[in-house]
Amino acid sequence: MLSRTASDLYWMSRYLERAENLARMLDVCYSLSLMPQAGRTDGNDELAMALLSTGTLEVYQQRHGELNAERMLQFFALDEDNPASIYCCLQAARSNAHAVRGRITADMWENINATWLEMRGIAEQGLGRYGISRFCEWVKERSHLFRGATSGTIMRNEAYSFIRLGTFIERGDNTLRLLDARYEMFGEESEEVSDRSARGYYQWSALLRALSSFEAYAGVYRGSPAAGKVSELLLLRPDVPRSLRACVEELNHILASLPGDNGRPAQRLAAELEARLRYTSIEEVLDEGLHAWLSDFIGQVRQLARTIHGSYLEVI
Template sequence: MLSRTASDLYWMSRYLERAENLARMLDVSYSLSLMPQAGRGDGLDELAMPLLITGTLDEYLSRHGQLHAERMLFFFALDEDNQASIYRCLQAARTNAHAVRGRITADMWENINATWLDIRGIAEQGLGRYGISRFCEWVKERSHLFRGATFGTIMRSDAYRFIRLGTFIERADNTLRLLDARYEMLGEEADEMSDRTAHSYYQWSALLRALSSFEAFAEIYRGSPNARKVSEMLLLRPDVPRSLRSCVEELHLILAALPGENGRPAQRLAAELDARLRYTGITEILDEGLHAWLTDFILLVRQLARAIHSSYLEVV
């Protein structure tokens, strides 16, 4: 497969996964902002969380000057000038899909093209009239439909593998950043003995719901969510679809299945990360410091993404 084609497929799926992750992040931040806040009642600290996670706080402040709920929601949802907005992610995904129409199925193309047309209509209507929660649910639904069309219609060829690579690289990074952001926001409340406080309960529950893992948590653990339980599930459980270990296992298997010797650096790094998660316990992570461990692994996932790019996606 040509590097340019592989790159378009990879980034098409990364942008779609990113749009879904942004919608999840925005939905939970908006919901929590409506609750009474510690020290202030306007919920702006909670709504600023997506800006901090995505590193767009400075860009927002340079354009808007101060934190404002409606402007922040628009900035992340429909702002054409914000490269990190859901609107721009779906636009980029559609552009990449158009470039590889011959390598994806008609069902996949029709889904992603319809999604792009729909969001343009939503942008004309305005987020205030459409509703932020309804918008976030729509983004997640469109992403699920595309993933279903992909899984159900495309051949299990290299094209399928590069699509899946993009999905799991983006998902792993998102899980790490969301967990780190929630842990840092809770501060002393993140201690495992704080699971009885209402604020801690709603923060951890919101994170689990953002990653569609609340039901899985209730099935696996007893009692309220806390730092130890949530971190163990989202980092080390192979049977939780959005956990870090699940994503890294998929990346390892996909890279191992790609032909050729150019990908050995990426394959080796993925195997090392898979082994590290397989043989690490949550006590070791907490002893090291959860924030430090997450920061280190975010860099490792970024390193893996660079290795994938240099091995397969650079146009020679």
């Protein structure tokens, strides 16, 4: 497969996954921001988690100054000048899909093209009139439909592999960044909060819901969500679809199946990361410090993405 084609497929799926992840995060942070906590009523701290996890806090402050809920929601949902907005992610995904129209199925193209056309209509209508919760649910639904069309219609060839590579790189990175953003917002409190704390319960529950893991947590652990158990679930359990370990295992499997010798550096790094997660306990993670461990692994996932790009996606 040509590197340019592989790159377009890879980034198409990354942008779609990124849009869904942003929608999940916005929906949960917005809901949490409406709940008065510790005498606060503005909820800006919860919404600021989105800025921290995407690394856009400084960009937002340069353009808009003080944190404002309405401006932050617009910034992440429909801002055409914010590359990290859902609007720009869906626009980029559609552009990549158009470039590889001949390598994806009609169902996939029709889904992503219709999503972009609807996105433009929502932008014209405005978020205030459409509704933030309704908008986030729409983004998630369109992402699910695209994955369903992909799974049900495309051949299991290299195109399919690069689509899945993009999905799991983006998903694993998102899980790490959401956990780390929560730590940056609440510091040591995020590791020491009591199971009986209403604030801690809602914060950890919000994080689990953002990653569709609340039901999984309830099925595995007893009691209210707390740092150690939530971190173990989202980092080390292979049976949770959005956990870091599940994503890395998928990446390792996909890379190992690609032919040729060019991908050996990426294959080796993915295998090393999977082994690290397989044989690491949550006690070791917490002893090292959750923030330090997360920061290190964010760098490792970023390095894997660069290695994949150098091995397969650079146009020679």
